[in-house]
Amino acid sequence: MTFTGQCSCGAVAVSIAGEPAAVRQCWCRQCQQLAGGGATNNAMFNTADVTITGELAQATWTAASGNTLTHSRCAACGNPVYAQSSARPQFMTMRLGILDPGHGLAPQAVIWTDDAPAWAVIDPALPTFPQQPPPPPSKG
Amino acid sequence: MSHRGRCFCGGVTFTATADPLGARMCWCRDCQYIASGSPTVNVLFPGDAVTWSGPLTTIAKVAESGNTVERGFCPTCGSQMYSRTVHPAGTQPVWVRAGTLDNPSLCPPEAYIWVDSAPAWAVFDPTLPRFRKGPGSQRVE
Numbered sequence: 053m054t055f056t057g058q059c060s061c062g063a064v065a066v067s068i069a070g071e072p073a074a075v076r077q078c079w080c081r082q083c084q085q086l087a088g089g090g091a092t093n094n095a096m097f098n099t100a101d102v103t104i105t106g107e108l109a110q111a112t113w114t115a116a117s118g119n120t121l122t123h124s125r126c127a128a129c130g131n132p133v134y135a136q137s138s139a140r141p142q143f144m145t146m147r148l149g150i151l152d153p154g155h156g157l158a159p160q161a162v163i164w165t166d167d168a169p170a171w172a173v174i175d176p177a178l179p180t181f182p183q184q185p186p187p188p189p190s191k192g
Numbered sequence: 193m194s195h196r197g198r199c200f201c202g203g204v205t206f207t208a209t210a211d212p213l214g215a216r217m218c219w220c221r222d223c224q225y226i227a228s229g230s231p232t233v234n235v236l237f238p239g240d241a242v243t244w245s246g247p248l249t250t251i252a253k254v255a256e257s258g259n260t261v262e263r264g265f266c267p268t269c270g271s272q273m274y275s276r277t278v279h280p281a282g283t284q285p286v287w288v289r290a291g292t293l294d295n296p297s298l299c300p301p302e303a304y305i306w307v308d309s310a311p312a313w314a315v316f317d318p319t320l321p322r323f324r325k326g327p328g329s330q331r332v333e
Binding site for chain 2: 087
């Protein structure tokens with residue numbers, strides 16, 4: 053299946069020719085700061101499957117996991133597009149908000165629940181991890 | 193009582209010199225873009241009570257409500273900082289993104305808005321009201 057998406061101003065477009073290895077919701081404090089106060093929702097695709105057009109702006113930092121994370125957003129409207137970890141260059145974690153509605157993807161696990169505020173509502177049907185979970189297997 | 197906050201990288205800081213008026217989670221499509229697929233979590237302060245320091249990039253866009261909404265984010269790290277209605281002009285509160293508050297639990301959310309746009313996987317606190325569109329619109333029972 054091919055997934056498509058674009059930011060709200062239309063300057064950045066994404067196309068993904070493959071299924072995600074995992075879809076996770078992350079409540080780490082850094083994600084809350086970046087994403088308006090809630091969790092980020094991230095679909096981990098094989099980097100080789102992802103095509104992005106348009107100008108991105110990037111910020112890099114050391115995540116709570118100790119890995120170096122690069123957060124890429126539309127250079128014009130600032131919408132988050134994807135994140136990538138130095139430990140796993142084979143994956144690009146696309147932000148679910150950037151994908152066109154109807155993609156059918158949903159979080160399969162919730163991570164960094166240690167950092168979630170008391171008011172956070174976490175789906176009781178999903179597995180949770182207090183911090184970083186093990187990485188998913190690489191595909192292909 | 194004053195409340196402080198900052199973006200992820202610390203390039204933008206702010207001080208609110210009043211207590212919050214309330215807090216809401218917004219599932220409109222524009223907010224899902226900003227919030228990486230989640231709703232934005234917004235703590236409302238009186239519009240003149242928040243003072244910002246540091247560079248901010250602002251984008252004004254007509255929202256699903258029909259209002260023109262200005263959204264501010266840090267140009268360095270991209271943290272989403274606030275939104276506010278700029279048209280129609282008036283005495284609207286400023287919606288500070290809860291994640292930027294030093295204390296994200298300062299004012300827990302009291303309602304969901306624009307839930308008609310929420311994805312099928314969205315989970316809701318059953319004790320909070322859910323408005324199909326903006327505040328005061330039809331509620332989901």
